[in-house]
Amino acid sequence: MSAHGEDIDGFFTTARTAGRSEAVAQAAGSFRDYLYDLDDPTLAPYRGMGYEEFTADRYTAPFLRELLETWEGLYREPFVGITTGGEPEPGRYRLPDEPFGDDAEAIAAAGRLLDALSPAGRARISYPVDAPEWRGWSNPEFVFFRTGIRLEDEDEPAVDAVHALMRATLSPEGYDRVREAMRLNGYLGELTRLPTVMNERSYWFAIFGEPGEGPWGWQLFGHHAAVNFVSVGGRHVVAPVFLGGEPAVAEGREPLFAARERLAIELAESLTGAQRAAAVVYDSVLDPAMPEGRLHPADERHVAGAFRDNRVVPYEGILASELDAHQQELLRAIVEDFLLLLAEPQRAATLAEVEATLAETRFSWYGATDGSEPCYFRIHGPVILAELDHHAGVWLANRLPARFHVHTTLRMPNGNDYGKAYLAEWMRRHAGS
Template sequence: MDFLNALTDAQRQAAQHPFADPRRLQWTYLPGARPGVPLLGLPAAARKAAHRLLASVLTRHAFAQAVTVMAMEEVIDLDEGGRRGRHSDDYYLAVFGDPASPAWAWRFEGHHLSVTTTYVDGRRVVGPVFIGARPVSVLYGTAPVIRPLPLEEDLARALLAALTPAQRSIAVVDATAPDDILTGDATEVTELSPPGVRAADLGHTARDLLTRLASVYADRLDPAVRPALSDLSFAWAGPTARGLGHYYRIQGADLVIEYDNTQDGATHAHSVLRRPGADFGATLLAEHLSRS
């Protein structure tokens, strides 16, 4: 792996851990230290290799979202007057196992960004994939200058507007949005209840918008590792007016998507793509063990 080869012995020791290390399954989108080696202090070749590794599983636009989120740490630090010492290099890359072995993984992670990729017998699965934004937009007057997660909000609102009153009564599952995504940093996720309104019960326009919204998340990933978009459902919580705290989720046969923007006066968004039963390579590992 180019990244490991670009590190000093001390940096490689900080970056690489056994595949059986329980921290492989312990991820977080909160600020703070985590397993791996931080980008801060790495030579240019290692930093570039870390970015290339992240870009190897993300599409170009998703990689742009990721590096924008990293840069936004400087904006948050400016807004906080430097009290917490945030910086755009406070992101870590951890490798679990040996890339030459049948099973290994890596995680690129820091505040508002976490991407885990697991390889088993030459196959790979990417998940969890978390991208957050604070603030959700930087404005010049009323015009957005930077808005890391635009489609994630706009398409959801367009979908709500396309629902009939009866469909909306099913889709809106709570008048109050939760404080954060419900799955949090759980290792495993299952279907959330209630599922909301199902794609099969929608008209053509609304069904197309739901597929487009789910695709925003699925298309963050390289085509070879995207989840299937089947049996979709959509649920919303909170008021529907802009500027107020809101939440939605999309579920399907192979995914759970959540979006929450309630914190800091609805200027702080979290979004995540989970793969029930497959995150962290769970399905691939089970198949590997059964063959072994």
């Protein structure tokens, strides 16, 4: 049995999925109180391993092999999108008649990245815009699909060009958030003395389509950061997005999701008794009232992570229309924070789509609403699914969820993850041209 106790495979434990009648108290002190000794068997066997060696070792775990078999099966399914009943609701997304915004800088940045690569690198990084590889992203530190180039295997000019392309396509504050998630992965590698397993370049990057020649996009994914950017007919989609951190904070910097959590706690605390009865679905993140299967050893509570492109997610929680004006403003601010990666005017256009469906959008909460416990919350409507979840430790020793290990996801339900609803409309408009 590993130092975690109640071991599943040395990294995951049954404690993270076992219902508890008592409250899940917030872990006392700093995340540093949960650092393993450097010679602990949770860390020491992997010291000096590269990412491929580490992956090969992890593949020997039965739990992980079962997880990867499940992922493989989900990946092979035809894309549908996240829905509430199994079929996408038609008409939820429409391309503008005239493009707005200008991709010229982004297209030039994509060209400079391709120029910075060898012919072999250009072949590895390039995929058709409708390639199935879009759906092969994952967020653990071990490797499953190898899509595009691996940043840590590339020279400095190529890595710089990748970051230049991200800066040219994301908002400045959105790029900073993605960059901070990558830095936190490097920070975790330093804390555990496993920099060859987890570092700021532990990421795959690919380009889909021909930039400047119709729809195109790019994908970055690796430990605690996965971003999919698509440009179709003048509209940008940045989804699916997975951003997280263990820990989600480094000394001297604000926690990665501090603003979002402050807004969410303010909203949850403002609920009246009747509103709370509708919004708070479970009293704790390990509420024994959760049905079998609601908690997953790897995903814990979040429902929209890797390979969950076709998941059926019923609505739960309180309708936004049942919130007062101030509460709705808080909800909008949380949504805007989830959409932070989108550059303007794309973010405003996406916010308008959410606003148009606000009466159908719900807010749900698990746990205490005052920040005294780890929590989970979800905003879910016809054109957005956004969630934040506090997790138990993987590389840290907290066996129960704690607020310093955070996972967040963003999806465009009803078929527009990876811009697929827009892409289908663009192809219909251009059929035969």
